[in-house]
Amino acid sequence: MKTAYWKNEYIALEHWPKEAYTRVHEAGKNGELHCSSCHQAVIFYLGIHDEPHFIHKDPTIPPCQELPKNSHAAAQAKEEPAEYGGFRLPKSRSISAEEENEKNDWQSPYHIKNLQPFVLSAANHQSSCHPFTQTLKEHGWTLDEEQSLAVTTDARHLLVLAGAGSGKTRVLTSRTAFLLLEKRVNPKSIMLVTFTSKAASEMKERLTRMPGMGPSTLQQLYTGTFHAIFYRILMHYDPDKWHSSKLIKFDGEKEYILKIAASELGIDEREFAFDACIQQIGKWKNDLYLPSDVRPDGDFEHSALELYKKYEQYKETHDKFDFDDMQTGCYTLLKSDPALLSAYQNRFRYFLMDEFQDINRVQYEIMRLLTDKAEHICFVGDDDQAIYSFRGSDSSFLLNLKIDFPDLETVYLAANYRSGHKIVQTANQIIAQNHVRTQKKMRALHDQSPAPVLFYPHDEEMESVMIMTDIMEKIRNGASPSDFAILYRTNVMSRAIFERLAVSSLPFRVDADYDSFYNRRAVKGILAFLKASLNPDDPSMLNDLLPPLYLRKTAVQDAKALSILNDCSLLEALPHIGGLKPFQKKTIEKAVSIIGTLKNIRPDIAIETIEKELGFQNYLKKRGNEGNKMDKGSDEIKDVKVAASKFNSVQAFVDHATHMVAMSKEVKKRSKTEPFAIQLGTIHRSKGLEYKYVYLLGCVEGCMPHDYALEAWREGDRKPIEEERRLLYVAVTRACSELYMSVSAKRRGKTARPSRFINNLKKGAPIAAR
Numbered sequence: 001m002k003t004a005y006w007k008n009e010y011i012a013l014e015h016w017p018k019e020a021y022t023r024v025h026e027a028g029k030n031g032e033l034h035c036s037s038c039h040q041a042v043i044f045y046l047g048i049h050d051e052p053h054f055i056h057k058d059p060t061i062p063p064c065q066e067l068p069k070n071s072h073a074a075a076q077a078k079e080e081p082a083e084y085g086g087f088r089l090p091k092s093r094s095i096s097a098e099e100e101n102e103k104n105d106w107q108s109p110y111h112i113k114n115l116q117p118f119v120l121s122a123a124n125h126q127s128s129c130h131p132f133t134q135t136l137k138e139h140g141w142t143l144d145e146e147q148s149l150a151v152t153t154d155a156r157h158l159l160v161l162a163g164a165g166s167g168k169t170r171v172l173t174s175r176t177a178f179l180l181l182e183k184r185v186n187p188k189s190i191m192l193v194t195f196t197s198k199a200a201s202e203m204k205e206r207l208t209r210m211p212g213m214g215p216s217t218l219q220q221l222y223t224g225t226f227h228a229i230f231y232r233i234l235m236h237y238d239p240d241k242w243h244s245s246k247l248i249k250f251d252g253e254k255e256y257i258l259k260i261a262a263s264e265l266g267i268d269e270r271e272f273a274f275d276a277c278i279q280q281i282g283k284w285k286n287d288l289y290l291p292s293d294v295r296p297d298g299d300f301e302h303s304a305l306e307l308y309k310k311y312e313q314y315k316e317t318h319d320k321f322d323f324d325d326m327q328t329g330c331y332t333l334l335k336s337d338p339a340l341l342s343a344y345q346n347r348f349r350y351f352l353m354d355e356f357q358d359i360n361r362v363q364y365e366i367m368r369l370l371t372d373k374a375e376h377i378c379f380v381g382d383d384d385q386a387i388y389s390f391r392g393s394d395s396s397f398l399l400n401l402k403i404d405f406p407d408l409e410t411v412y413l414a415a416n417y418r419s420g421h422k423i424v425q426t427a428n429q430i431i432a433q434n435h436v437r438t439q440k441k442m443r444a445l446h447d448q449s450p451a452p453v454l455f456y457p458h459d460e461e462m463e464s465v466m467i468m469t470d471i472m473e474k475i476r477n478g479a480s481p482s483d484f485a486i487l488y489r490t491n492v493m494s495r496a497i498f499e500r501l502a503v504s505s506l507p508f509r510v511d512a513d514y515d516s517f518y519n520r521r522a523v524k525g526i527l528a529f530l531k532a533s534l535n536p537d538d539p540s541m542l543n544d545l546l547p548p549l550y551l552r553k554t555a556v557q558d559a560k561a562l563s564i565l566n567d568c569s570l571l572e573a574l575p576h577i578g579g580l581k582p583f584q585k586k587t588i589e590k591a592v593s594i595i596g597t598l599k600n601i602r603p604d605i606a607i608e609t610i611e612k613e614l615g616f617q618n619y620l621k622k623r624g625n626e627g628n629k630m631d632k633g634s635d636e637i638k639d640v641k642v643a644a645s646k647f648n649s650v651q652a653f654v655d656h657a658t659h660m661v662a663m664s665k666e667v668k669k670r671s672k673t674e675p676f677a678i679q680l681g682t683i684h685r686s687k688g689l690e691y692k693y694v695y696l697l698g699c700v701e702g703c704m705p706h707d708y709a710l711e712a713w714r715e716g717d718r719k720p721i722e723e724e725r726r727l728l729y730v731a732v733t734r735a736c737s738e739l740y741m742s743v744s745a746k747r748r749g750k751t752a753r754p755s756r757f758i759n760n761l762k763k764g765a766p767i768a769a770r
């Protein structure tokens, strides 16, 4: 059914603006929609597969005949009210039923076609006859011919080079078991390096299920990430120097140190990309470049080098260290203490290293030192999954291993056990466009999964509703929440889907580094103005309100004292703070006079007022992170406006934001102990994982590839774009059965273009009008 009543208003979907669809959907959930014929309650279906339509809430009632177009109700809809169904139509838009130009075409989902046909390869199913492989098989753990070779070879130096889902982790785990059980290697002499600590514990967990593997043996294995292993070495050697209380954990802290240094050096804060500078310093350190080794190229690197020097001085004087220092510190320690190095070399004789494509120079050099007396090294990696080069990782270490290890034996794994043929072909097609890579092609073992789907929401809000509908349908049909992952390029993209999940009854979890969208710096600033408007005495808004009014944080105390003294609100006290410069006084007085009115206007308009009239835009330019490459304050403002546009009042929006901040804390806590939940996460964090159903948000230019990569590409640097393509490849290859990629028409309130990475997937196929 294409028509309904929203309270007393008539909705004909054909003429209803798509930006209002999510509101109609909400209205249906709240019981505000009724059938235009029988007046029974209806809900609004807004999913991926079928066109949006109304359905009776009671599933036993069949669809009704629609009312004719020229009925009384339809005529009512022609009056073009300013507020319609609680939704404001753009003034220029007519909702007249006669105006066919205004027809609201639905773009059907596109099932990726033109993929190479599936060919069943007999080799895929052959399992090896090696006795160890046979033993594993008897215990339900199969290895194919290639995997078995990688597990049982006597090669001293072994590289397992393989595509996604080809069983690299399975091989690494089996090879560890082979060394322990077949070769009777002392577990204490094995070092097993994984990319995440979770992967290390998962591998240990898999090992416990192998025949003859006791927990005491596994406890003796030396496992962990490079960082964890290096830190353990440092702590063993000098626990005071490396005490965790001295660790600089967050980029925010680094940025603070760099901003002070920048002002001392006269670097213009407004223009400078502090996030890129933090990355650059990390890159130099991971490349083992001391400040004196750096030969800067261009203005940015010159400034970054000066800041690098200052940053190192700061840590020295304040007795601090950061994560990069754990690596460089370990390298220096091992180089400077031959006895210590020798002790480690004598202890560890067997090395197994996963995700080797993401190794950086300092890690490689430490690995070279530690493995000097090694009897066996197994490197595992996939250059197509190298996604950390922005922080100094370099897959050429993997690809050039033969130079340092001339007897290196390479085993290629080509069979993909994880995904259906159409997903594997889609991934092959995406990654084949990269110029810098080793040529390899994955082949799937079955063709039972449907083709990946591109779907076309109007915006971020509709994207999240469509995904939710699809997930709920699948769960009703027997899927488990843990079958699903919703992946995105950057955390800021998760706002809308988080909000939908938060108000649903579905269990979901987030990455360990997740933080609420409403805790972002610029968003908190905007919220402070809105909160002040609702309650000028709310002390919780003061801290975030002061910086955009150019007041120091210490002004909190002054404001509190003045409000008591003058018997006025905290907000009213601000212009009376002593020592204000004329421009400050003017800004504050204007703000105070306008803030009070914000609560009476629509939240998105209120935000616009804060931005333009109350100087928030200028503040962001001066003090924000507008020079940043990744997270720009102005982008956060665009996002917050999209979020606010769902609400009719400032109060409702502020309440919602407060609720979401509390929810994100709660969900984060729950995430640690919630195994049967929908996973919400960045693509970076999804590496090594797999899910039956994967949804990819924002497959549009600017999101994927990210704006920063597009900028680099325009300046002639292809590397970031290739890395973005690898990210998409990683995301696509997480899906076992079904993959959905969202190509929204709008992003941050502006028209968006489909990602260049998926454009070629549609070649030769009809592209529906957008």
Ligand SMILES: Nc1ncnc2c1ncn2[C@@H]1O[C@H](COP(=O)(O)OP(=O)(O)OP(=O)(O)O)[C@@H](O)[C@H]1O
Binding pocket: 142, 143, 144, 147, 162, 163, 164, 165, 166, 167, 168, 169, 170, 171, 382, 385, 416, 417, 418, 687, 688, 689, 690, 733
């Ligand atoms: N020989 C095999 N028989 C059956 N299933 C297998 C086999 N090898 C691997 N698998 C399954 O295929 C999936 C992918 O394996 P694994 O995670 O080891 O791949 P990977 O190469 O490490 O993947 P990625 O690099 O994409 O993270 C897992 O579900 C694993 O259990």
